[in-house]
Amino acid sequence: MAWLSWVVPPLLAVVVGLETNAASEKLPSWVHVSAWPVLGVLTVLSIAVEFARRRKRDGRSDEARLSDAANALAAAVASQWSRELSGLLAGRALPQPWSTTGRPVLPPAEDVLGPAPVEAWGGLRRLFRRVRAGGSGAPVIDVLRRAAIRGDLDFHGDVDDLAALLPRLPHRQVILLGEPGAGKSVLAGRIALALCGKRAEDDPVPVLLPLSSWRVGEESVRDWIKRRLRADYASPDVERLVDADRLFALLDGVDELPPGLRIEAIRLLGASGLAMLVTTRGREYTDAVRTSRSVPAKALVVELRPIGGADVEKYLSAGLVDGDPRWVPVFKRLRDQPDGALRQVLRTPLMIDLARDRDPDDLLGFTDAERLEEFLLDGVVPAAYPGDRKDKAGRRLEFLAGHLRSQGTFEFAWWKLHRALPSPSRTVGIGIGLMAAALTSVAVWLMVLPTVAGAGEAVALSLAVGCVAGLIVGSLASASEDHEPRRITTRMRGRRLDLAARLGAGAMRGTALGVVIGVVAGVVDTADLTGPALLMGAASGAVFGVAYGLVGWLETPADLVRAASPAASLREDRTTKLVRLAVFGLPFGLSAGLVLGLVAGPRVGLLDGIGAGLLGVVVGLARGPHVWTRFVVARVVLALRGELPWRLMAFLGEAHRLCVLRANGGVYRFRHNLLQDRLAGGLPRKKAAEPVPARSPARSRTRRAVTLTLIVLFSGTGLGIGLPVAGGLQAKCGLTPFDRDIRYLRGGFTYECVGVTDGAYDFSGDGTGISKLIESQNTAAVTGSGSYVRVAVLAPLAPRTFDSRQIRHALRGVYLAQRRYNASHSLKVKVLLANEGSTQAHWAPVVDQLVRMSREEHPLVAVVGLGASTRNSVASTRTLAAHGIPMVAATASELRADGLFQVTPPSSEFAAALRRSWTGPAPEYVLTDEPSDGYVESLRKEFVSAWGVPEIRNGERRDLPGCPAAMLYAGRREGLIRLDDHFAAKCGLGSVTIGSVVTDLSWRTPDRTRSRLIYATPADPSGWSKAPESAPPGFGDFSKEYSGQFGEPPGDVFALLHHDAAEAAFAAIGAALGEKTPKTIAEVLRTVGVNGATGTFSFNRNGTPARKPIPVLTEPGRAPDRHPYLTR
Structure with a gap:
């Protein structure tokens, strides 16, 4: 079916072109002219890039690709074991002597050595060009030569000797026996490092793999090795090394397999023909051979020998002060009782190392070897976690050990932590479903529901939709298969054509998907079956496809062996998951935010874009993979149950630093299997719970189709509902959907109409009369013979900060000042009502409008009002000051900005x-x-x-x-x-x-x-009306004008203060712009005198009023303040 990748992109381009033509009736003519040529060029480029990518990929020879894979794998193995063994090799390492086993498990010598003549061993003479110091006391070459001549298998030596011997054996097969704690795994790692160090270009690559992960009977040895290589080393070519016999398999732990599978495993290993070193415990291997009555016919069987007493004394006394007597009784016991419990225990590197950290006197109190071993193992956790921490750390390590034992493995892979949960699939599904439900509920709340229903209905609907989404996503997550961790790589070398091909294909397919979504949206939106939804779907689909192609290029399987630590592999997978979620979220959020921002304003666009982005994240959660999210769910559940800590990876990292655990690339293991078994207690072991086999291609295709269908329906329905609702938002303000001056914006849990009007719109709902009066003045100013400028009243013109009565009185004061000014000046003033919201929360879009107006014809030259002294008003005044717009505040008294003047002291x-x-x-x-x-x-x-x-x-x-x-x-x-x-x-x-x-x-x-x-x-209009002799000079005329126009006296300070603010601004406009040499309005305001309703005053250098009266009154029994305080 590879031909589809060549045919589909052109077909998609044709479909996109047809849909673009069908939906572009209202587009400019240049779109019709350029659409088809552009699509044709894109199609040709897509095919050319795909062809170049395939030709480059297929042009390399198989041998070159195998050599590159072998070299990369060797480098990864060397890096892994250099890092793992650095602590051991940097210090005083215990020797690990070995020799051919004396157990009845050896095949005939001629089967192991083959029929090669004595001369064939000449290479070994050159290889072993040294004489051992100590140990057997005889040159190794003599031993090998005698074995070749006599046909026996009398081999012995150290780690380097075994590493030299392995590739020289005819069949390159060795089985290494050793008791628990003898250091079999460490020796295998040292051999891997030694072979990598001496490896020539065409030599096999050593790879150490734990046999506990082999599904014996379900997969062959070679298939299992390929699977582990794919998972651990993240290279598409590395598994081909197995078929090419370019691999030296170091297979650790036959004894870690369930007893019933060991015989079959040994048989399959012997028949595999692989070059290999297999490690196992001696007794378990002997029992398996005795039961099966056969042995691997071509494998040399060697065994780790106990460490000599002299080496034990050297290791235990290393680092002590010369003459320190504490270990003398221990050394004496070792020499005097060579068959005693102490000597039986201190024969392996593990027990010797554990004994070094204990009090020597404690070691002398045991006569039973098993009890002494248990004592040494029980001391690991208390020694690592002294004080009160040992109990809590011990319980958590016991849980971890028990979990690993119940899974039949010795490796802790963080991406399999969910298996420690009760009912893992169900628990993970519930956890991820709850995430999706919460995100969906928040997204729906942020988007359209609060605009079409009351608060109660909005909550109910958002929760209902969230529950449905949670069920869908949780079910998909519960049924999904296991995956290995992933990572993001940005390496460009050799990948440029692949990037171009993925972006091109993603753009084509994403655009086609967007067209389908647009069609669905157009069907749902029965009120508008024209082109916006279709065009928006195509545009967002193109963005989505490009982003998805980019992530497909960035994302690769994690190299679990090269990983610096398990925490590093977790961070890589978490980054990958977040990038994937962003790829799903950003196109939805950006497309919805841009369209709705144009329709209903930037604040609605921002909030609804966030909501749509969250819905995209939910789609990403549904699609998976769920490696990191499963880990998060498992960690939270286990932490709530008290079985593991909240900061699990930090706890495991500390245990690794304290040598309780050891890291092997992306996984942890206990320091030794004996320690895991001791911590796990008597919990039963079962066969390793590996990931289920990969699902059939047909089932995977079905799953992808279902997910794609959900995406199309979900996105199209949301778009179809969102577009008409966005228009409905504007209808709530009594305006057209594309009105850019008045917008319906959210404030907390409610919406309100904000923006700038010339009086045609009444924000408060209680001042229609005064709004119409201002509109009439503005109409006269615009239609008159002279020119005009604009002045805005920026304030919370919807009731909350100010009530409806205060807003109405404030606008009346501004209107009187405007009418008086326009009647006496040729340069008229048009007053704009700029509502920044009932709590001034929407100041930003309104101020942006005012700033734009300051650069237009008939510019905005001043702003008055400014509301109360809140954080929002501070921000708005600073923004206006930054654009050089002068301001006169009416009631606000604590604002400070350049070009700001205050009527209130x-x-x-x-x-x-x-x-x-x-x-x-x-x-x-x-x-x-x-x-x-x-x-x-x-x-x-x-x-x-x-x-x-x-x-x-x-x-x-x-x-x-x-x-x-x-x-x-x-x-x-x-x-x-x-x-x-x-x-x-x-x-x-x-x-x-x-x-x-x-x-x-x-x-x-x-x-x-x-x-x-x-x-x-700031003013006493009631008292001044009753006692005119105590009133400022300008109050009487203002009061008469006010009463004559509105049929009532000015009842509060809002009419007076806003009148005086407007009066000051108008006076400065007349003085500044009416002269032959115009000054700035701010310059005039610093010198102008204002004969206002609240007094005759001017402004100080800092913009505060000078010589302004401040009445002080007493209630009850108020009397006018006949001698008010005058500001400085």
Whole structure:
């Protein structure tokens, strides 16, 4: 079926071209002209690149590829065992003498040595050009020569001798026997390292493999070796070395196989014809041979000899101070009782090494060898984890040992940890399903559900969809097959054509998939069967396909042998998994975010793009593989059960550093099998639980088809619903779906309409009349004979920070200033209403609009209002200042930026005014309320500085010390209302005096008079209306104009402050732009005098008002402040 890769890309290109033509009625004409030529070029390039890639891949000779694979494998083996044996070889290593076994398991000498004449052993004479010092005392060459002449098998030597002998034997087969702890695995590793060091170009490559992973009877020896090479060394050509007999197999641990399989394993190994060294325990091998009554006919059988007493004494005394007497009794016992328990135990490297870490006196108290061995093994964990850690570490290591023993293996592979779970497949499926359910629920919540239903229905629907997704993904994960870890590689050498081919094929196939998704979306979206969904599907599919092709090129099987550590292989697979999830998530997120951002604004695009990206991640979770995610589930479950630590890999890494475990590439093993068996106790062993055989190609294709179908349906349905809903968002604001000025954006769990209007749109829902008045002024300014500029009222124009009454009054004040200015100036002002959201949270897109307007014809030249002094307003003023747009704040008093001027005095002036006019008992403390924004913090600081009293933060009413005679409050209106009610309930009406700064006292009605309130305020319209003689000069005219226009007096400070802010900006515009030599508006604002409704004032160098009156009032029984404090 390889021809499909040549035929499918052109067919896909044709399909994409047809669909593009069909869906491009509204596209520019150049698209029709260029679409087909571009697609044709892409098709030709795709075929050419694929042809070049195959020709390059197939052009190399088999011999060259085999040589490259052999050299790469030899380098990996040498690196692996250099790293593993570095500690042993760097220190004082115990000798490992060996000799031909004396057990009745030897085949005839002529079968092992073959019919070769004596002269054929001349190579051995040159090879063994040395004389051993110690040991047998005879040159090895003499031994070999006698064996050849007499036809016997009397061989002996050390590790180097065995490494030299192996490739010289006619059949290159050796079986190495040894008792538990004798160092068989270490010797095999040293032989592998020695053979790699002496290897010529065409010599076989030594590879050490644990026999415990062989499924005896289910696969041949060669098939098993190929499988392990594929898994451990991650090379497509390395398994071909087995068929070419370019491999020297070092097979460790026949005794690690279940007893019932050992005889069959020995028979299959003997019949395999492989060059090999097989290690096993002597007794188990003897029993198997006795039972089968046959031996491998061509294998030399050698056995590790006990380590001599002199070598034991040298090793145990190494590193001690000369004359140290502690080991003298032990050495004496070894010499005096050569058959005693101590000498029987201290015959193997393992026990000798363990004994070195124990108190010598403890070794003399045992008369039974088995008890002494158990004592030495039991001391490994306490010696590694002293103090309180030994119990917890011991329990965890016992669990790990028991798990490995129950699995019939001595290797801990982190990617198989899920097998330690109860019902592994079901538990993993539940865990990954819960991940998918949580991600889907969050994604749905972020996207469309909160826009079409109430909060309760949105939660219910998101949970329902999440549950369905969790069931689907969990079922797929539960039924998926095991995989080996993967890694990401960015090596370009020799892979450029492969990269180009994958990207080209991915783009073609991804575009076709996107077209199908677009068709599904168009069918679902019955309100619009035109081209947007189709084009969006094609575009996102192309992005998806390119990204998927890139990941296919980046991702390769992990080299578990070259891995620096198991933790390193885990990090590589985790990175691979995250990249795969990103490949699924980013195309969905980017395409949805871009389209919905254009339709409903950048904030909606961002949030819905995140939601769509999360849905893509869910698709990635469903597809797998699940190596890292399975490990995460298993680690969490086992940690919750208390069987393994949360930081499992850190714990295993520490155990490796403490020599409790040893690392072999990407896997861990206990220091010795005896230690694992001792920690595991009496748990039964079973046959190794290897991964199930690979599923049939037909089943894999079916699974891929099902996954692809789910992706198409899931994506198309989401796109089909998302596009019309995005238009519905705009309809909620009463606008067209593609309106760019007013947008429906999410704020917390609710949505609101934000943006910029000329008055045609009413954000608050309670000020339609004033919005229409501003719109009429703007229409007159635009249609008149003169020119005009624009000024924006940037504020929270939807109720929350300000209520509807305050918003309405503020806009009335701006309107009066605009009408008065336009009536007397040829350069008109068009007022824009810029709503940054009820909590000012959506300031960013609105400010971006204003910045763009400052560069257009009839530019935006100033901004007034600016809301309250919050973190959001600080950010918005800094952004406007960075673009050189002058600002006049109305109610905000604690904003600081270049080009910013404030009508309301700063907190320091309010505190000074309140301090000057204070009457009655002195305040006992300052209460700071939440939210602690810039205004609250500034007011708190000034109160503490002016009165020198302690402070209580965060408004914890229950912690207030009793009923104070007087106190100061730094906070906003809502907190002051709660504080007033608190003192009334706890202390009685009128018993506490509260000092504060208040801009609106409309809530303080006669039936809500609780405490005595002394407060400073930026204006007193009610008092000034009752006592005109105490009012500022400009208030009277403003009050008459206001009452005449709106039929009521100005009831709060919002109308006055916003009027004065607009008045200041308009005055500066007239002075700056009306002159022959225009000045900047900011320059004029620094010098202009404002005859405002709240007083006649100018601005200081820092933008604060100078000579501005601050009334200080008392409730109840308020009287006008006839001698108000004047700001500096």
